[in-house]
Structures are given as C-alpha cells and as structure tokens.
Amino acid sequence: MIHTRRTLTADQELEFDVCIIGSGAGGGAAAYSLSRAGRRVAVIERGSYLTPKDFSQREEKMFPQLFYDAGGRRTRDKAIRVLHGHGVGGSTLHNINLCKRTPEEVIAGWELPRFNLEKFNPYLIKIESLLGVTAVREDQLNASNRAFRRGVEKLGYRGGMLSHNRQGCVGSGFCELGCAFDAKMNVLRVLVPQAVAAGAEIYADTRAVAVEHSGRRARGVQCEVLAEDGRVQARLRIRARTVICAGGAIETPLLLQRSGVPDPNHLVGSRLHLHPGVVAAGVFDEPINSWMGIPQSYECTEFLSFKRGGTDEDKRVWIIAGSAHPAGAASLLPSFGDEHRKRMEQYPRFAPLSSMVHDRSSGTVGRKGEYGADINYQLNEEDCAQLARGLRESARILLAAGAREVLFPFTEPLVVRNDAELQAAPIAVRPLEIDVVAVHPMSSVWMGRDAHSSCTDESGRYQQLDNLYISDASLYPTSLGVPPQISTYAIGLYVADQIT
Amino acid sequence: MNRRRFIKGAAAATFTIGAGIRLAAPSAGAACSQLRHLSVNQGRILSASYRAITSDTNGAPLCDVEGAPIGLIDDLVGSLSARDRFELSAGLVLLEQSPLFLCGHWSRFTALNLEQQRDCLNKWRLGPRIGRPLFTAIKELCFLAHYTEPAHWESIGYRGPLVSGSGVATALDAPYLALLAPGELP
Numbered sequence: 001m002i003h004t005r006r007t008l009t010a011d012q013e014l015e016f017d018v019c020i021i022g023s024g025a026g027g028g029a030a031a032y033s034l035s036r037a038g039r040r041v042a043v044i045e046r047g048s049y050l051t052p053k054d055f056s057q058r059e060e061k062m063f064p065q066l067f068y069d070a071g072g073r074r075t076r077d078k079a080i081r082v083l084h085g086h087g088v089g090g091s092t093l094h095n096i097n098l099c100k101r102t103p104e105e106v107i108a109g110w111e112l113p114r115f116n117l118e119k120f121n122p123y124l125i126k127i128e129s130l131l132g133v134t135a136v137r138e139d140q141l142n143a144s145n146r147a148f149r150r151g152v153e154k155l156g157y158r159g160g161m162l163s164h165n166r167q168g169c170v171g172s173g174f175c176e177l178g179c180a181f182d183a184k185m186n187v188l189r190v191l192v193p194q195a196v197a198a199g200a201e202i203y204a205d206t207r208a209v210a211v212e213h214s215g216r217r218a219r220g221v222q223c224e225v226l227a228e229d230g231r232v233q234a235r236l237r238i239r240a241r242t243v244i245c246a247g248g249a250i251e252t253p254l255l256l257q258r259s260g261v262p263d264p265n266h267l268v269g270s271r272l273h274l275h276p277g278v279v280a281a282g283v284f285d286e287p288i289n290s291w292m293g294i295p296q297s298y299e300c301t302e303f304l305s306f307k308r309g310g311t312d313e314d315k316r317v318w319i320i321a322g323s324a325h326p327a328g329a330a331s332l333l334p335s336f337g338d339e340h341r342k343r344m345e346q347y348p349r350f351a352p353l354s355s356m357v358h359d360r361s362s363g364t365v366g367r368k369g370e371y372g373a374d375i376n377y378q379l380n381e382e383d384c385a386q387l388a389r390g391l392r393e394s395a396r397i398l399l400a401a402g403a404r405e406v407l408f409p410f411t412e413p414l415v416v417r418n419d420a421e422l423q424a425a426p427i428a429v430r431p432l433e434i435d436v437v438a439v440h441p442m443s444s445v446w447m448g449r450d451a452h453s454s455c456t457d458e459s460g461r462y463q464q465l466d467n468l469y470i471s472d473a474s475l476y477p478t479s480l481g482v483p484p485q486i487s488t489y490a491i492g493l494y495v496a497d498q499i500t
Numbered sequence: 501m502n503r504r505r506f507i508k509g510a511a512a513a514t515f516t517i518g519a520g521i522r523l524a525a526p527s528a529g530a531a532c533s534q535l536r537h538l539s540v541n542q543g544r545i546l547s548a549s550y551r552a553i554t555s556d557t558n559g560a561p562l563c564d565v566e567g568a569p570i571g572l573i574d575d576l577v578g579s580l581s582a583r584d585r586f587e588l589s590a591g592l593v594l595l596e597q598s599p600l601f602l603c604g605h606w607s608r609f610t611a612l613n614l615e616q617q618r619d620c621l622n623k624w625r626l627g628p629r630i631g632r633p634l635f636t637a638i639k640e641l642c643f644l645a646h647y648t649e650p651a652h653w654e655s656i657g658y659r660g661p662l663v664s665g666s667g668v669a670t671a672l673d674a675p676y677l678a679l680l681a682p683g684e685l686p
Contacts, residue, residue, distance in 0.1 A: 369581070432629045
C-alpha cells in the first residue's frame with residue numbers, strides 16, 4: 001500500500017526484508033522485482049504520490065513538486081543547472097520517455113568481467129517488454145521534430161526515429177511536467193501497482209535521513225515524514241536485512257555521506273558525470289509550436305560514436321529536439337526587457353535543438369548544509385569544444401531545414417542567418433556565458449572490480465557493507481552518452497536479482 | 501577566493517557602506533508586507549527587478565496586469581533549499597547596494613529610476629562571471645512568475661494547459677487511489 005503524510009503522523013518502528021530508498025527507475029524496478037519474489041519490501045520516497053489529477057500542466061506548480069529545489073539546483077559555480085526529480089516514480093514522472101539502450105561499446109569499455117552485455121541484455125529486453133517500448137510512429141512527429149529531420153536528411157547526416165515508453169499518448173506536449181493523461185508507461189503506472197499488489201509498502205513524503213550500520217552490515221534506515229511546509233511531522237525507523245539506495249546520482253552519495261558509511265578511499269560522490277547539454281533555437285516563418293506533441297522523437301547521431309580510436313574518437317555529441325513551456329523558454333533566452341520580449345513573441349516559431357555531450361569531465365557531489373547538494377563539476381576544454389560543435393551543427397541542421405535564423409542564447413546573443421554567417425560565427429562554450437542544463441546525472445557511486453578503485457562490486461553491492469546495494473544511475477562507471485532511463489530500469493532488475 | 505566567501509565578504513562590505521550612507525528607503529508596498537518567505541526589503545528589491553526586467557525601454561509593462569506578482573515570487577522562493585535562499589538573500593543585499601560601486605549612482609537599487617535599474621541589472625548580467633548567477637537567479641524568478649500568468653500568454657501565442665488543473669479525480673486516478681492505505685482518502 002501507499003502511505004503519505006496524511007496518515008504518517010506518528011513515530012513508528014517497522015521491519016522489512018528490504019528497504020529501498022528512492023522510487024525512480026532503479027528503485028521502482030528493484031521494488032517490483034523483489035516484492036514479486038516474495039520479499040517484504042518498503043520503499044522510501046522523498047516526494048509525494050501524484051496521480052493524473054495532480055499534473056496541472058502549470059510550470060510554477062509542477063517544478064516544486066517534481067524537482068529537487070524546485071528545478072533550481074545548480075553546480076557550485078552556478079554554470080550548470082542540474083535537474084533531477086522526486087515523487088513516487090522519481091525522474092520517470094518528468095522525463096520525456098526516451099528509451100535508448102546502453103551502448104554496447106560503453107559497457108565493453110568498462111571491462112567488468114561479471115557485468116557484460118551478455119549478462120545485462122536480458123534485463124534491457126525484459127524492461128522494454130514490461131514498459132511496452134515501441135518506436136515513435138511517423139504521424140506522431142510534431143512540427144519541431146519534422147523540421148529537425150528535414151534538416152538532418154538534407155545534409156545527409158545520420159539520424160533516426162526514437163523509441164518511447166508511452167501508451168495512449170494524446171500529444172499534449174507537457175511530458176516534462178508529468179502526464180495528466182496517464183500515458184507514460186513509467187514506474188508510477190506500470191511498476192508501482194504490481195509492486196503494491198505483491199505486498200510492497202511505499203512511504204511517500206518521507207526523507208531518508210541516514211542508513212544505520214555497524215560492522216559490515218547495514219541495519220536499517222532512519223526516516224522523517226515531512227509535512228507540506230517541510231517540517232518533520234513524524235519519524236520512521238525501518239529495520240531491514242537488505243538496504244538499497246536508489247535516490248539517483250546526486251541524492252544517493254549524499255545519503256551515504258550523511259550516514260557516515262565506511263569509505264576508506266573517499267570515492268563516494270566523486271566521478272560524477274552529468275551528460276550536459278546546450279540549446280540553439282531555429283526561428284521559422286511558419287508556426288512550430290514546439291511545446292505541442294511528443295517533444296523528442298527524432299535524433300541525429302552523426303556526431304555521436306562510441307567506437308574508440310580513429311576518426312570516431314572525437315564524436316561525442318548527441319543532437320535532439322528540445323522544447324520548453326513559456327517560463328522555461330524565457331529563462332533560457334538571453335537578455336531582458338525589449339530584446340527579450342521580441343524574442344518571446346517568436347516563441348511559437350522556435351524549433352530548439354539540444355546538444356548533449358558524452359562527457360569525460362567529471363565532478364563531485366558533497367553535502368551543502370544538512371540536505372543540500374554541493375555539486376562541483378566543471379566542463380573541461382574537450383567537452384566545451386564538443387558542445388560548441390553541437391551548437392554549430394544544430395544551426396547547420398536548422399538552416400538546412402529552412403529556419404530564417406538561428407539564435408544561440410549566449411550572454412551576448414548571437415544570431416546567424418545563413419551558412420556564411422555560421423561559418424564566421426565565434427561559437428565557443430564557456431562557463432556562465434550560455435545556459436548549460438544537465439538532466440542525466442550518473443556515475444557518482446560506480447561499480448568496479450575492486451574496493452580500492454570502485455564504490456560497489458559488479459553486483460551493485462557496496463564494497464564496505466555486505467548488505468547495502470546501489471540501484472540507480474550512480475552505478476555506471478562512465479557517462480552513458482545517451483539518456484539513462486531504460487538502462488537504469490534494467491539496473492534495478494539486475495541488482496534485485498543479485499540479492500540472495 | 502570561492503564564490504560563497506566572495507558573496508559573504510561583499511555582503512558584509514556593502515552592509516557597512518550602506519549603513520554609512522543616508523539613503524531614502526522607498527515605502528514598502530502593501531503586497532510586500534504579506535510575504536511569507538521574503539522580507540519586506542527583499543520583496544521590494546525583487547518587485548523593482550521584476551519591473552525592470554519585464555517592462556520595455558519606455559517603462560511600459562508587457563501587459564495590463566498591474567504590479568509585480570510578488571506573492572508568486574515569494575512562493576517560488578519558498579520552494580528553494582535553505583542554502584539557496586541564503587545565497588539569494590545575500591545576493592539581493594548586494595544588488596540593493598550595487599549602484600554605488602557598479603554604476604556610480606549614490607543610491608540604493610530600489611531608489612533608482614527604471615532606466616538606471618535596467619542599466620544596473622545589465623551590468624550584473626554582463627559583468628564578472630562571479631556576479632552573473634545573481635542576475636540569472638533574479639531573471640528566472642521574474643520570468644517564471646511572469647510567464648505563468650495566463651494574462652501574459654496571448655502575446656506570445658501560447659495556449660496554456662490542456663487540462664483544467666482543478667485537481668479533481670477522474671477515472672484515470674481511480675486505479676492509483678485504490679493503492680492508498682486506509683485513511684489516506686479524505
């Protein structure tokens with residue numbers, strides 16, 4: 001059953017076989033698998049239990065409900081906005097439902113003898129089947145993605161349709177604010193009902209304060225139930241034989257640090273990857289209304305390759321359509337006043353493209369105050385160059401598609417109207433000169449072969465505690481270079497199977 | 501010097517400078533006295549910023565809705581983490597005192613005319629990188645408040661949500677509500 005702050009008003013001590021902290025892709029999948037295997041499972045979720053009626057399609061209402069720090073979380077130097085979600089379903093509530101499998105070359109590059117493609121692939125196949133992953137149909141391409149494809153095809157670049165986990169989609173276009181039409185085949189819709197039917201207990205509005213541990217064992221989890229105004233209204237103490245951390249690549253290391261779990265090599269929270277992206281917007285003569293329809297259904301992979309060596313070594317940018325509702329778009333556009341207003345009047349004619357880099361830059365996650373996140377991450381020169389390349393190629397695609405002009409939202413806005421201007425344009429990505437957004441944090445509690453160089457073993461078990469597991473995007477030893485959604489669902493199933 | 505130390509040091513310095521100068525403080529608007537998360541002064545600084553950021557060069561507001569939606573900005577600030585609120589508070593102190601060292605005006609930010617306020621904000625926008633995040637934070641709050649107001653949608657061709665947002669459960673909610681523990685439903 002699902003419990004919320006409405007009934008969690010008294011302190012309680014509870015006992016379960018497994019306590020899972022976080023109900024996103026990794027935690028939700030683990031809860032699904034373990035509860036169906038007969039384990040008594042508790043799931044702790046910091047956010048609320050939202051149902052279709054709650055997804056109001058209003059930015060100012062949904063940002064605080066769906067994102068940590070109302071979507072305002074940034075890296076220490078404020079150069080990169082880091083979005084990650086909470087709520088029963090975690091980031092699967094707000095993500096755009098793209099399903100791209102973990103690239104084979106990336107898994108091979110990890111060189112983990114006990115975690116290889118042969119072992120992981122069945123979990124990817126299983127979760128795709130559970131979530132009904134299918135290719136987006138031609139008739140579901142919105143005007144923005146059609147323009148994108150037109151440009152890619154005209155230039156002869158490599159591109160293709162994406163696969164999604166949605167069913168009954170009406171194309172309202174409000175995916176990132178949660179689906180009011182209940183068309184997302186996500187944790188909330190698919191896995192939570194089955195986990196609850198199998199006996200899982202889900203505690204929403206509840207913050208995991210610390211993992212209790214002694215010797216080489218985790219003993220349980222201390223939790224606080226939060227009232228609507230954020231004050232603590234009750235405390236839960238959950239004793240469990242196994243504890244699984246699945247709060248995502250920002251919250252999981254923070255929880256481990258708060259808990260003081262043994263970390264002799266100071267690895268937890270280091271090696272963070274963000275898969276950051278920048279946006280360029282084409283301005284077309286005709287209405288595009290990029291906020292309507294499925295926001296991202298086509299991709300350009302001309303500049304993304306996972307092969308090592310040769311000419312492909314330098315291709316690390318994935319280009320995809322973007323979309324934003326008015327407040328989000330207004331925040332991304334440079335300047336203010338008249339200039340900004342004129343740009344916003346073009347809003348219906350924008351077709352934005354986002355370029356995300358398969359980042360080699362890495363950073364750290366540390367505590368900021370009691371529950372805040374100090375994310376220290378700076379893009380290195382190589383990654384900045386990749387993003388600049390992404391911006392330039394995005395503009396080329398948009399111009400080829402018929403854009404009247406392309407806007408780069410640098411602090412000093414840059415506009416190009418043709419290839420010659422693009423050729424001459426000084427496009428460079430530097431911190432705080434263009435908005436960089438990261439929605440795919442990964443790798444902060446990564447798996448590896450030994451306790452000296454990795455946080456968990458290849459089963460996801462924490463190297464220093466025998467019954468503490470990690471089951472989220474923290475586990476990846478490197479950036480995946482693609483959205484981690486479907487990989488993280490599969491990781492949840494995989495980790496659950498490792499627990500004996 | 502890291503960013504936090506810079507902000508703290510600069511805030512202390514500007515407090516000292518500000519305290520030593522006689523400056524007329526504009527009266528607080530009624531809306532600012534009702535705030536839950538912002539102080540009256542902070543509300544006044546953000547209201548002035550909102551006006552400067554969202555109006556055109558002639559001072560004309562972008563639409564007919566009167567006044568800054570300071571209540572909504574207050575709500576948004578309330579959803580930030582305690583640390584972020586602290587940083588914003590320090591930043592607002594800096595902004596209020598910045599005309600003296602940034603633009604050469606012997607005045608608080610809130611006492612400047614609209615053109616001077618725009619000039620001051622522009623200096624924050626284009627100035628040293630360490631100061632730009634303050635402009636960005638204020639701009640995001642102002643635009644989030646501005647463009648979530650339905651009266652502002654028509655001018656940008658946005659049709660708004662497709663659902664009523666009334667929060668009333670429908671058949672889509674039924675299977676989810678059935679998962680709730682006893683006593684959860686009102």
